[in-house]
Amino acid sequence: MSLMNYLLLSAVLFSVGATTVLVRRNAIIAFMGIEMMLNATNLALVTFARINGNLHGQVLAFFVMVVAAAEVVVGLAIIVAIYRTRRSASVDDVNLLKDVRDPA
């Protein structure tokens, strides 16, 4: 089995994650889509490390994991803060900056 299959699987997972971010309105589910994209990238990085025969891809995947942890902490805190003020976890309800005046 060629190692290309891992990269194709990674591409599939990345596309599904990206589609989730675009389709789903629940902020938490959209956020999980972002996590899925990061995971897909990690799979590609680990495969590249194996193809190239050095560990730098794995180190990069490790750093992606650490940054993802930090990102999740802040992102979920933002979601909780928005939920407290607006009683909603839907990305459609966060529209305070939207111009709601009638078009003149």
Next chain:
Amino acid sequence: MSAMVSSAAATLTAGLTSTGEASTGEAILFWVLAPIMVVASLGLLFARKAVHAAMSVITVMITLAFLYVAQDAPFLGVVQVVVYTGAIMMLFLFVLMLVGVDASDSLVETIKGQRWIALLGGLGLLVVLGGVVVTATFPPARGLDATTYPAAGLDSTGQPSNPQGLAAIVFGSYAFALEVVGALLVTAALGALVLTHRERLIPKRDQKTRVKDRVRALASGGTLTPLAAPGVYARHNAMDVPALGPDGQPVEASVNRVLKVRGQEADADLYAARIDRVLAGGWADEDLPAAAPVDAIEAAETDCDPDPTSEEADR
């Protein structure tokens, strides 16, 4: 654990053939796990409930850990389970419970046709990414073994050790990046603290103020002690039966007011009258409908079962 991980690395390396192909065992593992991962990822996309979506993501992440270990990255496999599945996804579930599990997705499209455009875009992304992977020419995979590991990544027997190899690089050429990531983590922790902090708008009600409030409420008919628990009759300890006061009268306040609102509480006067009857030497059940005669019950059972003897034989 590190000894376990490094021994796993020693046995797992050199899993590639001379042409850079994966071994048969790895191929079997891949073709078993890949469909599971794709189906689970589609679960994230289509699941109606957020908890189900979270479960699909957890499935994807655990199977990813398997693939990492199969790809000579046992350290990342462990980190994937501990950090991603154990910490990040549990944090997601925590926030889901905080925000409300039943907060379902709205099906109203704020932008017309956005759903189909997004699905089309995702499909296009898949075609582009897959096309790049298929058309690009890679050198034959070298794999990770003792010759490709940094010198510091080999253990005392000369076998490659994945955690040692990663440590040699992370604390070597990526030392500065590691420092920056540490600063990032501290900043993220502080940011989460600041974002979820809530200013106290009203003073906290401590024990002293609550005692004072109760004493003050005495004048308007309040009680100092907690209310009596419902159902202290010997026969009825159900929530809907009022407690009996020392004067023999039912204590109305002992029944939960929610039951009263729903109209589900038992009639206090009925039970008070029953107590009076018992005290006077009578029976408590006089006001209940008389029990059906035993003969009638047996007749009804015979009607339902055309052949009672066969049922006995079955037993």
